[in-house]
Amino acid sequence: MKFKTAVMLLAFFQFANASDEKAMYETALKKIASANIKVLEVNPTPIASVKEVLVDGGRGSEILYISDDGKYIINGSIFDIENKVDITDQKKSVIRKDLMSSFGASQRIDFLPEKMEYHVTVFTDIDCGYCRKLHAEMAQYNELGIGISYLFFPRAGLQSGSFDKAVNVWCAADQQQAMTLAKAGEPVDPKKCDNPIAEHYKAGVTAGVSGTPALVLENGMLMPGYLPPLQLKQRLDSIKIN
Structure with missing residues (x-):
């Protein structure tokens, strides 16, 4: 019984310390950023006295590095010179992988072959020229x-025309057909419905998307x-081999 109580107390103090740490970093960040910024996670780094802090300012989450005393902020990447590893990008890959898996089949538009070797998530914009080129070659991607x-x-x-076009495609009775029409520059009947476009966009910001098309691998x-x-x-194939 005493052991169980001790474990519960330890868990409580760990939670309290983590909450205090988040609050301290939020207070520091609000001095230079949005008052709505939230600290989602605080994790250790290989650098003494520097923490990895995952924050969300409303548009999507990002990784920052903050000194233990909350006085210094680094917005960039940590690179392990000896092992030649981008530690920040490794963490971002984990975040992106989890983020992509959070969108089920009902929250995306799929073009999948019967025998699929690779699954790629593509952030797309209806009005993007290279997005249209990619879509025009969908049959070849699927054949491979x-x-x-x-x-x-x-x-x-x-609040853009491209957003409205995305909504029209999403709300169409046949989303695949509507996507193909829109990518060919053809009009799609205007429609309104509940849709995940804003969530898609926020996920793109979190994933580090700055242009389209942007591909996220498995x-x-x-x-x-x-x-x-x-x-x-x-x-x-080369990534799979390596």
């Missing part, structure tokens, strides 16, 4: 065993830009 799931990332923001790796079907297959 590459399945593509679309999430929307209207580059002009959530391991959480971010690949910005368009690659022709065969080149993408070769790239995916």
Whole structure:
């Protein structure tokens, strides 16, 4: 009984300390950032007296590094020179992988082959030229065993014509057909419905998307830009081998 009580007390104090730590970093960040900023996680780093802090300012989460006393903030990457590893990007890959898995089939638009070797999530914008080029080659991607799931990332923001076009596609009775029409520059009937476009956009910000198309692989790796079907297959094969 005493052991159980001790364990419960230890868990309580650990939770209290973690909450105090988050509050301290939030207070420090609010001096230079949005008053709405939230600290989601605080984790150790290989650097003494520096913590990894995952924050969300409302548009999406990002990683910052803050000194233990809350006086200094680093916005950038930590690179392990000896092991030649980008520690920050490793953490971002974990975040992206978890983020992509949070969108089920009912929250994305899928173009998947019958026999799928690779599954790639693509952040797309209806009005993006290279996004349209990628979509025009969907049959070739699928023939190579590459399945593509679309999430929307209207580059002009959530109050733009591109956002409205994304909503029209999402709310269509046949989303795949509507996507293909829109990507070909054809009009899609205006419609309104409950949709996840804002969540897609926020996920893109968190994933580090700055342009479209942006591909997120199954391991959480971010690949910005368009690659022709065969080149993408070769790239995916090389990553799988390594």
